[in-house]
Amino acid sequence: MSFSWTPHRFSGGALALDVANSVILRHDDERRADRFEAQGQMESFPKAAANFCAERALFGDILPVRQENKSGFIELREAIDRYFRARVLDRDVEALLADLLEALSKVLRRAVSPDGLDAATVHSTLRLIAMPDPDRMKICRNCGWLFIDRSKNKSRAWCDMAVCGNRAKANRYYRRKKEESPP
Helix, strand or coil, rough: CCCCCCHHHCCCHHHHHHHHHHCCCCCCCCCCCCCHHHHCCCHHHHHHHHHHHHCCHHHCCEEECCCHHHHHHHHHHHHHHHHHHHHHHCCCCCCHHHHHHHHHHHHHHHHCCCEEEHHHHHHHHHHCCCCCCHHHECCCCCCEEEEEECCCCCCCCCCCCCHHHHHHHHHHHHHHHHHHCCC
């Protein structure tokens, strides 16, 4: 499967969430796609993040994850997703936080470049854990991605209005018109 890294792919609002969101339709076994499994995608992600990520000013140019650290990075991505998804859903997160902190420490114990995607993701994750208003983190009603709602009244429902918001509104319009049309 061929992908391109577009601004929509970085709608999480934080590098750690954009990394977690690299799995498309995570909870749909039939349509699920892990972008980092596609050839060259994990290597091209840092350059795209430097252009599109909301935290790009914090990290600047980011280097790809070293080959020997990729499996640990994927473990970190999954721990990030599990913890923050559970936190948004108001589930018990104590054990998941311990798992996430363990994954963060494993990444830091490896020989990671201070300018690497793995180190930047650790930094972003720690910022999210300490986020002053955790209610701003949400799950997109359309695609299931994690994102930070920075709207004034905390009413954002989609990761990206131009993509997921439009799809949801078009679906709703289609269903309404179908119900209104005579048999």
